[in-house]
Amino acid sequence: MERNKIREIAKLIKRLIIVGLIVLGVVFVYRWFFPGTNxxxxxxxxxxxxxxxxxxxxxxxTIKFRDxxxxxxxxxxxxxxxxxxxxxxxxxEYDQVKHAISHSNVKRRLTLVIKGELLYxxxxxxxxxxxxxxxxxxxxxxxxxxxxxxxxxxEKTDVFVENGIWRDxxxxxxxxxxxxxxxxxGERLRLKEKAKKPxxxxxxxxxxxxxxxxxEYY
Amino acid sequence: MKYRFVYWLIGCAFVLSSCGTDDAPVKDExxxxxxxxxxxxxxxxxxxxxxxxxxKGTWTNWKWGDRKILMSCKAKIRAGVxxxxxKDSDIKVNGKRIEIQLPPPEIISFExxxxxxKTEMVEISGLRTNFSQQxxxxxxxxxxxxxxxxxxxxxxxxxxxxxxxxxxxxxYKALGFEEIIIHGTEQDKRNRQID
Numbered sequence: 001m002e003r004n005k006i007r008e009i010a011k012l013i014k015r016l017i018i019v020g021l022i023v024l025g026v027v028f029v030y031r032w033f034f035p036g037t038n039x040x041x042x043x044x045x046x047x048x049x050x051x052x053x054x055x056x057x058x059x060x061x062t063i064k065f066r067d068x069x070x071x072x073x074x075x076x077x078x079x080x081x082x083x084x085x086x087x088x089x090x091x092x093e094y095d096q097v098k099h100a101i102s103h104s105n106v107k108r109r110l111t112l113v114i115k116g117e118l119l120y121x122x123x124x125x126x127x128x129x130x131x132x133x134x135x136x137x138x139x140x141x142x143x144x145x146x147x148x149x150x151x152x153x154x155e156k157t158d159v160f161v162e163n164g165i166w167r168d169x170x171x172x173x174x175x176x177x178x179x180x181x182x183x184x185x186g187e188r189l190r191l192k193e194k195a196k197k198p199x200x201x202x203x204x205x206x207x208x209x210x211x212x213x214x215x216e217y218y
Numbered sequence: 219m220k221y222r223f224v225y226w227l228i229g230c231a232f233v234l235s236s237c238g239t240d241d242a243p244v245k246d247e248x249x250x251x252x253x254x255x256x257x258x259x260x261x262x263x264x265x266x267x268x269x270x271x272x273x274k275g276t277w278t279n280w281k282w283g284d285r286k287i288l289m290s291c292k293a294k295i296r297a298g299v300x301x302x303x304x305k306d307s308d309i310k311v312n313g314k315r316i317e318i319q320l321p322p323p324e325i326i327s328f329e330x331x332x333x334x335x336k337t338e339m340v341e342i343s344g345l346r347t348n349f350s351q352q353x354x355x356x357x358x359x360x361x362x363x364x365x366x367x368x369x370x371x372x373x374x375x376x377x378x379x380x381x382x383x384x385x386x387x388x389x390y391k392a393l394g395f396e397e398i399i400i401h402g403t404e405q406d407k408r409n410r411q412i413d
Contacts (some may be wrong), residue, residue: 042271042273042353042356042357042360043271043360044269044270044271044357044360044361044364045270045271045272046364047267047268047269047270047364048267048368049265049266049267049364049365049368049369049371049372050265050266050267051263051264051265051372052264052265052266052292053262053263053264054261054262054263054264054377055261055262055263055264056260056261056262056377056381057259057260057261057262057296057381058258058259058260058381058385059257059258059259059260059296059298060256060257060258060259060301061255061256061257061258061259061298061326062254062255062256062257063252063253063254063255064252064253064254064255065250065251065252065253066250066251066252066253067249067250068249068250093347094347095347095350110351117327119257119326119327121257124385130392131389131392131393133394138393148259149296149327149329150329151327151328151329151330152329152330152331152332153328153329153330153362154330154355154358154359154361154362155359155362155363157355158355159350159351159352159355162350162351162352165348166350166351168335168336168337168351168354171332171351171354172332172333172335175332175333176332176333185250189250189252191252194252198254198255198256201256202256202301202302205256205301205304206301206304206386206389207393208309208311208316208393209393
């Protein structure tokens, strides 16, 4: 009678252990396939900021152009055999598992969504700026507006798709592509030309004179 | 029973295959904004920072092993004054004398050139995977945030105001004014917020 009881208890313990192992296994498999992003938990160490250069500049910025571009780099598998072996290899990487279970023949893909800010205006330090009274007029000679700054910062960069392993130089090449696209948009929208009107308005606001003002670009 | 299992497997395969990446090409959509401004940029600082991250793994969070990364980056910060904020009442002209009240200096642009960002060192141990580009971007975002915070200790706004006063003094001298008085803004009235 007592032996039966002991046997039943042992059976119960065995079953509980099996259930526990199954639960642990399910959690492990879930974590393996859905590792989640741990990047939000990153904390960087406090390191000093080094001032490398201080420069005196004189720039009149009159147009701020904010652009958002999508840049993409894709590589495809050459054949089905390569696709199968490539997808199997992706199973070994936590982050790549979701790309391994796919009918798509994309071998690698990196898609970035980048927001940039371009400033147009005139650089009065590099190029001469003169004010000359002539024939009852005030002649301001200023250089033609140009693109003075392009800001593409990590804060405004989103890695939208990252399938496969990507190196830093490849990401940088995409960022350069984004920069080129933004500059091209600025050219197409004729922003250098559009920077002239607010520049003239600004100079006229600053110059307090009764003489008519003539602005010449060179 | 046997068929039900086969159907279940086919169903699973179909569902999982639809989870994969999309191979559609990216469309060139244009989203932009053009804003007219009137900024006089007068000071430019180039700063450098080493971004250090020690991503220690623990058994409890299923990260078995450690990861370390060192990245170096540079940022170019420009500051100046917004001349559009100069109102008519801020400029007083009396013959050959001109008196101007300048608006507070502010940060005009912040550039972190991607070409000047370098991964100096990476160390991976245990079962950890290498840093993905997404993770590196997150780390760089933290670096950018740290630079923007540290920037507030720099003298850039004071330099920008001083340089703006020098430029405007020369500018009004060239226009024929003999007495030029330019007032800056008190430090406590400055906007410490960075764009």
